[in-house]
Amino acid sequence: MAGLLCWPPERLDFYLSRIFYRPSAGFFLRHDFWLERVLHDGVRQVAALGAVGLLLCLAGSFLHPGARAWRRPLLYLALAITLSAASMPFLKSATKVYCPQQLEEFAGVQPYVPLLAPVAAPHDTGRCWPGGHAATAFSLFAFYFVLRDRRPRQARWVLYAVLAGGTVLSTAQVMRGEHFFSHNLWTLLIDWTICLLLYRLLLYRPQASGRRRVNPASAGAGREVNVALGAAPGVVQCQPSRRLRKA
Numbered sequence: 001m002a003g004l005l006c007w008p009p010e011r012l013d014f015y016l017s018r019i020f021y022r023p024s025a026g027f028f029l030r031h032d033f034w035l036e037r038v039l040h041d042g043v044r045q046v047a048a049l050g051a052v053g054l055l056l057c058l059a060g061s062f063l064h065p066g067a068r069a070w071r072r073p074l075l076y077l078a079l080a081i082t083l084s085a086a087s088m089p090f091l092k093s094a095t096k097v098y099c100p101q102q103l104e105e106f107a108g109v110q111p112y113v114p115l116l117a118p119v120a121a122p123h124d125t126g127r128c129w130p131g132g133h134a135a136t137a138f139s140l141f142a143f144y145f146v147l148r149d150r151r152p153r154q155a156r157w158v159l160y161a162v163l164a165g166g167t168v169l170s171t172a173q174v175m176r177g178e179h180f181f182s183h184n185l186w187t188l189l190i191d192w193t194i195c196l197l198l199y200r201l202l203l204y205r206p207q208a209s210g211r212r213r214v215n216p217a218s219a220g221a222g223r224e225v226n227v228a229l230g231a232a233p234g235v236v237q238c239q240p241s242r243r244l245r246k247a
């Protein structure tokens with residue numbers, strides 16, 4: 001984040017956006033059916049349905065005793081996804097950054113103002129930083145953190161899927177002239193940070209202190225070496241075998 005603040009990729013932003021801009025037609029893919037109706041409007045509708053389903057599952061975890069074990073992960077998902085998405089409008093209002101299609105460089109009427117630069121009226125009505133639509137995908141980093149300690153392999157695939165989905169949605173918005181590339185990169189970093197902090201607060205459990213480190217190869221005969229569930233690498237528990245307990 002510090003790197004983006006100190007060295008904003010403005011030249012890269014404008015270079016990528018100009019690929020999809022024509023002086024005679026503006027951003028010619030702005031109202032493309034697949035980009036606007038499917039990847040924007042359609043994805044938002046699916047996300048709304050998913051949010052309702054998540055809230056129903058969370059409510060069910062309080063009502064059904066068998067789902068109690070999922071209460072904390074579901075609460076984490078609800079908070080992480082909600083905060084990741086809800087932070088976008090707040091940041092848009094605070095930073096007052098304009099979309100590419102609103103700028104003078106792309107036949108708009110607003111001057112380009114770098115992020116965090118002072119903005120005076122009447123040029124203080126921008127609402128384009130960070131990329132809100134990309135948060136629809138990047139907020140799902142929360143699922144990676146839910147699976148991270150339970151099923152690491154599946155968690156990695158979820159992470160790859162979220163990055164791929166976020167890249168697709170981000171690219172679609174760049175092609176439509178709605179965001180610069182860096183707007184969506186900021187969304188990725190912000191959502192990752194929110195999900196990580198809430199993971200540390202709600203899901204992460206440091207290993208219990210006092211467990212003895214034992215080399216399994218040196219465990220004597222008649223002793224079973226059982227790796228504690230969720231223990232840190234190298235931390236094992238030794239329990240006497242049934243044969244010795246009977247003796």
